[in-house]
Amino acid sequence: MGQSIKVLAVSDLPAGSMKTVEVDGLQIAIANVDGQYFAVDDICTHKHCSLGTKGFLDGTTLTCGCHGAQFDISSGAVMTLPATSGLRAYSVSIDNEAIIVHI
Numbered sequence: 001m002g003q004s005i006k007v008l009a010v011s012d013l014p015a016g017s018m019k020t021v022e023v024d025g026l027q028i029a030i031a032n033v034d035g036q037y038f039a040v041d042d043i044c045t046h047k048h049c050s051l052g053t054k055g056f057l058d059g060t061t062l063t064c065g066c067h068g069a070q071f072d073i074s075s076g077a078v079m080t081l082p083a084t085s086g087l088r089a090y091s092v093s094i095d096n097e098a099i100i101v102h103i
């Protein structure tokens with residue numbers, strides 16, 4: 001059974017920004033792309049860098065700050081080497097100005 005957990009206030013995550021949050025023991029990168037919210041595993045599948053703190057966001061393309069692997073943050077799919085596996089993606093909703101991640 002999944003859980004729905006409030007992670008941030010909407011005002012904590014302006015458009016174009018990304019943060020790492022801990023949700024029930026999981027590290028999750030959460031991003032606001034032009035008012036749409038996305039969440040994926042924070043840990044790069046290449047060499048385990050934090051994507052939310054060391055990565056860069058350009059639209060829905062998330063680039064790892066360590067070696068440049070790219071992921072589609074809307075799906076978690078890997079786009080560019082050196083990573084070869086995608087990230088788990090989580091659904092996100094907004095409730096009363098709170099960002100809720102469903103794990």
Ligand code: FES
Pocket residue numbers: 044045046047048049064065066067068069082083
């Ligand atoms: S740790 Fe992310 S590309 Fe190497």
